[in-house]
Amino acid sequence: MAVSITLRNITKKFGAVTAVNNLSFGVEHGTIFAIVGPSGCGKSTLLKIMATxxxxxxxxxxxxxxxxxxxxxxxxxxxxxxxxRVILDEQLTILENFVFHCKLHGLDDQEAEARILGLAERFDLMDILHELPESLAYGVRRKIQLVRTLLTQPKILLLDEPTRSLDRQTALKIWDYLKEHRSSLTIVMITSSMAEVEHVADRLIIMNRGHILVDGSVDEILYAQQPNLVLEATVRDYDEEEYRTIRDAEFVLGISRNENVYEIITKSPAAQAQIIQLFKPGNLVAFIPRRTRLADAFIHTLTQEQMIDE
Amino acid sequence: MNNAYRALWWREFVLYRRNFIGEGVLNLLLPLIFFLFLGMGFQQIVGKIDGVAYFEFLIPGMVLLTIALSAFETTSWFYATNRRNQQWQEVILMGDFPNKRSLFLSQILIGIVKSLFHGLVIFLITVFLSGASVSQINIQAFLAFVLFTAIQFSALGHIVGLYVKPGPLLGRLVIFLIFPLFIVSGIGWNISQYTPVFEKIIYWLPTYTLMHGTQSAFLKGVIQNFALIVTIVETGVIVGVAQLLTGTRDDV
Structure with a gap:
């Protein structure tokens, strides 16, 4: 398959800070490629480099x-x-924003009109075409921005959190559209939604502090996690010491916390009993094993790196 | 002209048509009111100045003032609005622009053309109202000075727009800086009427060079070579600074 994007040893420094560190990868034509990682890990910088x-x-x-x-x-x-960020020309109406964008990219008027009307119809924007952006909700403005990007039918789409702030129905509509056109399109997207990555991405990289930790398809990454088990533990009260003890345990591969719920990734089901022993008496309320998801692989990868550093 | 330049022109026309009363008419009305009030007020008292009727004397200054205000407003608001709109320039630059400097040049050009158009309208109205003769004009010199005024203030608007947020401050700069600079530079009187010290100060103002050159070309048909050289140098410096501040791709 033809390669759309090739990056070799890319580094980007802002003064003393290295945002992207010696990074290399390629993206094949027709691929939906996801970049994931914690905030400030260099994802957006990388995307901006690709966008020149x-x-x-x-x-x-x-x-x-x-x-x-x-x-x-x-x-x-x-x-x-x-x-x-949502960047629209606030002085122009939505239709004018679209026309301006088409003109910037050299589309003739007839072609521009056909594309604008086609996409506006498909993404339910017909009623607001003559409104100014400031009168619209953030989610709608974001949808407009995405539609504007699609107007020129680019060969490569570089999207930073494309479906953030969009309702689920709109997000699905957008992915349906992109999948329809994927034979002529390569998509590189940054997203914080692991469910979205699992749903649409062919390949992903997990980044941290400017470099790539993991590179592979969703299946490959999940397969690598197969022997692992995720345990959802609900505690009565969050206890930092207890949390650290579990995190540092030999048989724990990764842990994350959402208020009183811990997600613990272990090496095998046999570790369950040992983990239960690590909770303070009376603090464990519920303990449920479940299958591994991409989000677990993400947490596992980041925890591993954190532990190596420590 | 490539696609991106055409797109910027289209955007300018759309906004100009929509804001015609606020932008076009006001840009013309202010100098026109000033011309009529100053002219009617002093015509009877002053009669003639430098050998020409007072109304006629006011024309080159009014044309320059119109051009300067219009050019400054066009580019300063473009860049200041861009800053408020969170790097809206990012989107524009993703269009058919070879680099960031080409965006700078195209916006400066828009400022120049728009201000020259306003200047032409004021020129025609004031010549018509005053009944001034145009046969004595040194047309090359007159055009050179009005063109350099448009370039200078378009570039100045660019510099200011890079640092000042849109809103009252931009308006204040026009009212409290550009407008007074033209007034003291001799829009309605000869600067020889000032005290010698004040006259020397005014002599060094960039606006005086523009005013002096334009008035000489319009009223006497004379080209002021020294003023023209100074104006060319000043224009080069202002455009150079504006272009340098435009920066590189890294700060898009």
Whole structure:
């Protein structure tokens, strides 16, 4: 399969801070590629480098055969980039925003009109085409921004949290649309929704502190976790000492906490009994084993790295 | 002209048509009111100044003032609004622009063309109202000075727009800085009427060079070579600074 994106030893420094550290990977044409990682790990910086909005400090890359550093203009004509923030021209109506975007990318008026109406119809924007952005809710503005990115039918889509703040129905509509067009499209997306990655991504990388921790397909990453078991433990009161004891236990691969619920990844079902012993007497309310999900693999990976550092 | 430039022009026309009363008419009305009140007020008292009727004397200053205000407003609001809109420039630059500097050039060009259009309208109205003769004008010199005024204030608007948020401060800069600079530079009187010290101070103002050059070209048909050279140098410096501040791709 043809390669759409190749990055080699990409590093991006902002003063003394290294946001992206010697990173290399390739993305094949037609792939939905996800980048996941904790906040501040360099995901958005990486995406901006691919969008030619940031020049790398070191390294090289090709986007659809065009050199990332030498030919940014040519690359921009082939990609669609949607950043994390909603950026619309507040002085123009939604329709004018769309027309302006089409003109910026050189679409003729007839083609632009057909695409705008087609997408507006599909994503239920017909009624608000003549409104100004400021009068619309954040989720709608975000949808408009995504639709605007699709107008130019780019060969490569670079999306930073594309479905954040969108209702589930809209998010599904968008993924249905993208999947329909995937034969002509390569998608690189940043997302914090592991469920979304499991649902749509062909391949993902997990990043932390500017480098790649894991690179593989969703199946490969889940397969690597197969012998593991996830235990959901509900405690009466959160106890930091108890939490640390569990986290540091030899048979615990990873742990995360959401208020009084711990998600503990263990090496095998046999470790269950040992984990129960680690809770303070009377503090454990419920203890349920379940199958491994991608979110568990994410937590496992980050915990492993944290433990290596410590 | 490539796609992105065309898109920016289209955007400018859409907004201009929509805000015609607020932007177009007001931009023309303010200098026109100033022209009529100043002219009617002093015509009887002053009669002639530098050998020409007072109304006629006011014309080059009014044209320059219109151009300066219009050019400054167009570019300063473009960049200041962009900052308020959280790097809206990111989106524009993803369009058919070779680099960030081409966006700078196209927006400066929009400021120049729009302000020259406003200047032309004011020129025609004031010439018509005053019945001034245009046969004596040194057209090349006159056009050179109005063009450099448009370039200077378009670039100045760019610099200010990079640092000032849209809103009252931009308005205050126009009212308390640009407007007074033109007034003291001799829009309605000859600066020889000032005290010698004040006259020397005014002599060094960039707006005086523009005013002096334009008035000489319009009223006497004379090209002020020294003023033209100074104006060219000043324009080069302002455009250079604006272009340098435009920065690199890294701070898009």
């Amino acid at each position: 909005m940031l020049a790398p400090s070191q390294g090289s890359g090709y986007i659809n055969g065009q050199n990332l550093i030498a030919r940014p203009w040519q690359i921009r004509q082939q990609i669609g980039y949607m950043g994390q």
